Amino acid sequence: MITVYDLRKVQDDEAIKDVQTHFGAPLNVVALDDASLQACKGCWDCWLKTPGRCVIEDGMAEHYGDYMKSDKVVLLMDTAQGFIDHKAKAFIDRTIPHYHPHIALVKGECRHKERYENYPDLFFHFESARLTEQEEEIIVRYLARTADHFRSDGYRFFAGEEPKTVKLKPKKPMRRTTPFENVEKDARWVIYMGSPRLSRSNSALILDHVAESLGDRVEVRDLKKTDQWPTWAKAFPKEKHVLFFLPLYVHAMPSHVMHFIEGLEPSEGNIAFFIQSGFPESAQSHYLEGYFERLSSRLGRRYAGTAIKGGVEGLQYRPQDQQEKMIAPMRAAIEHLVKEGHYRQDHIKALARPVRFRGVVRLIVKRVFKRGGVNNFWDQLLQKNDAYEKRDDRPYEQAATD
Ligand SMILES: Cc1cc2nc3c(=O)[nH]c(=O)nc-3n(C[C@H](O)[C@H](O)[C@H](O)COP(=O)(O)O)c2cc1C
Numbered sequence: 040m041i042t043v044y045d046l047r048k049v050q051d052d053e054a055i056k057d058v059q060t061h062f063g064a065p066l067n068v069v070a071l072d073d074a075s076l077q078a079c080k081g082c083w084d085c086w087l088k089t090p091g092r093c094v095i096e097d098g099m100a101e102h103y104g105d106y107m108k109s110d111k112v113v114l115l116m117d118t119a120q121g122f123i124d125h126k127a128k129a130f131i132d133r134t135i136p137h138y139h140p141h142i143a144l145v146k147g148e149c150r151h152k153e154r155y156e157n158y159p160d161l162f163f164h165f166e167s168a169r170l171t172e173q174e175e176e177i178i179v180r181y182l183a184r185t186a187d188h189f190r191s192d193g194y195r196f197f198a199g200e201e202p203k204t205v206k207l208k209p210k211k212p213m214r215r216t217t218p219f220e221n222v223e224k225d226a227r228w229v230i231y232m233g234s235p236r237l238s239r240s241n242s243a244l245i246l247d248h249v250a251e252s253l254g255d256r257v258e259v260r261d262l263k264k265t266d267q268w269p270t271w272a273k274a275f276p277k278e279k280h281v282l283f284f285l286p287l288y289v290h291a292m293p294s295h296v297m298h299f300i301e302g303l304e305p306s307e308g309n310i311a312f313f314i315q316s317g318f319p320e321s322a323q324s325h326y327l328e329g330y331f332e333r334l335s336s337r338l339g340r341r342y343a344g345t346a347i348k349g350g351v352e353g354l355q356y357r358p359q360d361q362q363e364k365m366i367a368p369m370r371a372a373i374e375h376l377v378k379e380g381h382y383r384q385d386h387i388k389a390l391a392r393p394v395r396f397r398g399v400v401r402l403i404v405k406r407v408f409k410r411g412g413v414n415n416f417w418d419q420l421l422q423k424n425d426a427y428e429k430r431d432d433r434p435y436e437q438a439a440t441d
Contacts, residue, residue, distance in 0.1 A: 040067055040105070040108055040109045040110065040111075041058075041062055041064055041065075041066050041067065041109060041110070041111045041112075041113065042066070042067045042068075042069060042102075042105045042106065042108075042109040042111075042112050042113070042159075043055060043058055043066050043067070043068045043069070043112075043113040043115060044069050044071060044102070044106075044112065044113070044114050044115065044130060045068060045069065045070040045071065045115045046071055046076065046114060046115060046116050046117070046126045046127050046130055047115050047116065047117050048117055050070050050115075053198065054115050054164060054198040055068060055115070057198035057199065057202040058113050058115075058162075058164075058196065058198070058202070060202055061196070061202040061203070061204070062111065066113075067105055067109070069098075069102045069105060071098050071099060071102075071126070071130070072098075072126075073126065074097070074098075075097050075098025075099060076097065076098060076099045076126055076129050076130060076133070077095050077097045077099070077129065078125075078129045078132070078235055078293065078294045078295045078298075079093075079095075079129065079132035079133050079135065079235065079288065079293065079294065080095070080235050080236065080237060081234065081235050081236040081240075081286070081288070081293070082094065082236070082237070083140070085135060085136035086135075086136070086139070086140040086417070086421075087140070087417075087420050087421055087424050087426060088424050088426050089426070089429075090154075090421075090426055090429045090430050090431070090432045091136050091137070091154055091432045091433060091434045091435070092136060092432075092434050093133060093135075093136045095133075099130070099133055103136070103434075103435055104434075104435045106134070106137070106159065106435070107137060107155060107158075107159070107435035107436065107437065108435065108437045109159045110159055110160065111159055111160050111162060112159040112160070112161055112162065112191075113162040113164065113196060114127065114130065114161065114162070114163050114164065115164050116130075116163065116164065116165045117165065117166075118165050118166065118167075118169065118170060118174075118178065119297070119300075119301040120297075120300050120301050120303070120334060120337060121170060121171070121174035121177075121330070121333055121334060121337050122174070122177070122178060122181075122291075122297065122330050122334075123165065123178060123181075123182075123297075124297065124301060125294045125295065125297040125298035125301060126294070127165075128288075128291060128292070128293075128294035128297045129294035131185060131289050131291075132288050132289055132293065132294055134189065134289075135151075135289070136154075137154055137155060137158070137189075137435075138151035138152065138153060138154055138189075139151055139152040139153070139154050139417075139430070140417040140420075141414045141417055142318070142408065142413060142414060143408065144396065144401070144404055144405045144408050146395075147320070147322075147395040147396040147397055147401050148318070148320055148322055148323070148395050148396070149318040149319070149320065149323075150188055151188075153190050154431075154433060155433055155435075155436065158189060158190045158191045159191060160191055160192045160193075160194065161182075161186045161189065161191040161192070161193050161194065162194045162195075162196040162204060163182045163186075163193065163194070163195055163196060163207075164195070164196040164197070164198060165178065171333070173213065173333055174330075174333055176213060177212075177213055177326070177329050177330050177333065179195065179207065180210050180211075180212060180213065180326060180329075181290060181291060181326045181330070182195070182207060183207035183208060183209045183210060184209055184210075184290055184326060185289060185290060186207060186209075187209040188289075188290070192206070193206070193207035194206055194207060195207060211325075212325040212326045212328070212329050213329040214329075215328070215329070215332060216332065217332050217335070217336070217342050219342065219343055219344030219381060219382055219384075219387075220309070220341045220342055220343055220344075220381070221343075221380050221381040222280065222309040222341055222343050222380045222381065223279070223280070223309075223380050224378065224379055224380040225256070225377070225378055225380075226256075226279060226280045226309075226377070226380065227255075227256055227257070227258070227280065228256065228257050228258075228280040228281070228282050228376075228377050229257075229258050229260060229278045229280065229281050229282070230246060230249070230257050230258065230259045230260065230281075230282045230283075230284055230373075231260050231262055231271075231281070231282070231283045231284065231285075231296075231299070232246050232259055232260065232261045232262060232284055232285075233262050233283060233284065233285030233286065233292060233293055233295075233296040234263075234285065234286050234293070235263060235293050235295055237263075239355040240286075240355075241286065241315060241351050241352075241354040241355055242284055242285065242286055242315060243261070244354060244355060244362070244366070245284070245315065245351075245354075245366050245369055245370070246259050246284060248363075248366045248370050249369075249370050249373050249374070252370060252374060253373075253374060253377055256377055256378075257377060262295055262296055262299050263295070265295070268299055268302060269302075271299075272299070272302040272303055272304075275303050275304065275306060276304060276306030276307075276308070277306075278308065279307075279308040279309060280308065280309050280311075281308065281309070281310050281311075281340075282310075282311045282312070282313060282373070282376070283296070283310075283311075283312045283313070283331075284312075284313040284315075284373075285312075285313070285314060285315075286314075286315055286316065286317075286351075287314050287315070287316035287317070287323055287324050287327065290323060290324075290326050290327065291326065291327045291330070292327060300334065303338060304338075305337065305338050305339035305340075306338065306339060306340070307339060307340070308340050308341070309340055309341045309342075309343050310334075310335050310338065310340040310341070310342060310343065311342075311343035311344055311345070311346075311376060311382070312328075312331045312344070312345040312346070313345070313346045313347075313348075313369070313372075313373065314327055314328070314345060314346070314347050314348070315347075315348045315349075315351040315369070316347075316348070316349050316350075316351060316352075317349075317350075317351060317352035318349055318350070318352070319349045319350035319393060320349050320393050320394060320395045320396060321347040321348070321349045321390075321391040321392070321393070321394050322394050322395040323349060324345075324347040324349070325347075327345075328345045328347060331345050332345070343376065343380075343381060343382065344381075344382045344387070346369075346372050346373075346382055346386070346387055346390055347387075347390060347391050348368075348369055348390045348391070349391075349393075351365070352413075353416060354366075368386065368389060368390060369390065371386060372386040372387070372390060418430075
């Protein structure tokens with residue numbers, strides 16, 4: 040089966056006809072709009088309570104099976120602000136139930152283990168007319184990495200008179216080209232908190248500590264408050280110092296963060312980013328770092344840099360003294376940015392360690408993982424939810440054909 044998920048704002052027939060022409064087979068077309076494709080909430084129920092099944096009840100939920108039952112999946116996506124737009128990002132985030140929470144180490148980086156034996160080939164279609172060459176390359180590398188981590192062969196699909204596909208090869212993220220700039224000292228910063236979690240957000244916890252030490256020098260705004268977006272987007276040009284603090288979701292930003300970014304207009308001022316992620320190695324976040332660098336120039340703002348911290352998974356579950364120990368260096372980096380007007384390079388380097396696992400450390404980590412390691416953490420949570428027996432469920436498995 041070939042399933043086309045049409046995630047575009049304008050869902051015309053042209054591109055679909057081109058897909059049909061190219062593959063020459065009947066298509067299962069699923070059109071999703073904002074209401075039928077909600078953002079992942081990071082609740083982890085699909086891992087810990089109903090293994091393999093997302094608990095959000097929307098159009099996407101009705102069509103999860105189509106994804107796993109297809110041998111080819113085509114995603115028709117829009118771009119916005121130089122990246123795939125929030126709907127495309129929401130779709131990617133919502134594929135997480137098809138993988139286990141459990142982790143394996145592959146080429147020095149963590150990956151979630153596969154829940155199914157086979158995954159569909161992924162064909163990504165997006166227009167590049169409104170992108171710079173660099174932005175296009177960032178998207179291509181992002182999608183190639185995503186397909187690779189999803190155990191799918193990834194392709195770019197080009198519509199047009201002669202539709203074609205080009206195989207995507209996983210590549211390293213784009214190199215950093217813009218130096219971190221020094222901006223005004225002791226300024227007032229607006230911090231956008233980008234976790235979609237309704238409770239137990241690591242980002243919220245970290246930012247509570249930041250707000251406690253910086254007082255009214257910072258104003259933390261929770262991007263879950265979507266009713267505030269028009270007011271905040273309107274105020275953006277007047278706000279000289281803005282920091283986005285967010286968790287990493289499938290190698291990029293959670294989709295609601297992208298949605299908010301889409302509404303921002305270019306304006307003078309400064310911008311900085313802080314990405315925290317679950318896996319210990321910061322290499323996970325470098326694709327997004329490359330995008331943020333370009334976004335700053337798209338928004339006409341001076342780029343004060345991106346701090347990256349891995350290994351934040353489970354912060355909320357740790358005893359208070361351990362939480363404080365983990366949060367301290369993140370808080371120190373933001374304090375320095377606010378008080379001195381720049382990220383300190385030694386802070387950035389220390390936060391980013393390890394970039395990925397190498398040499399002897401890689402071997403040791405691999406052995407630890409094999410013996411249970413961090414995966415015990417997931418098993419305990421599954422047991423707590425009475426879901427351990429269901430941990431290997433494959434709710435969307437294709438029925439065996441004789
Ligand atoms: C849908 C989803 C995708 C994620 N993708 C990644 C990822 O690609 N790499 C990573 O290191 N962590 C990933 N994480 C883990 C989060 O970044 C990590 O748990 C983070 O600390 C959550 O912060 P929060 O509680 O503030 O939302 C993902 C989590 C979710 C729910």
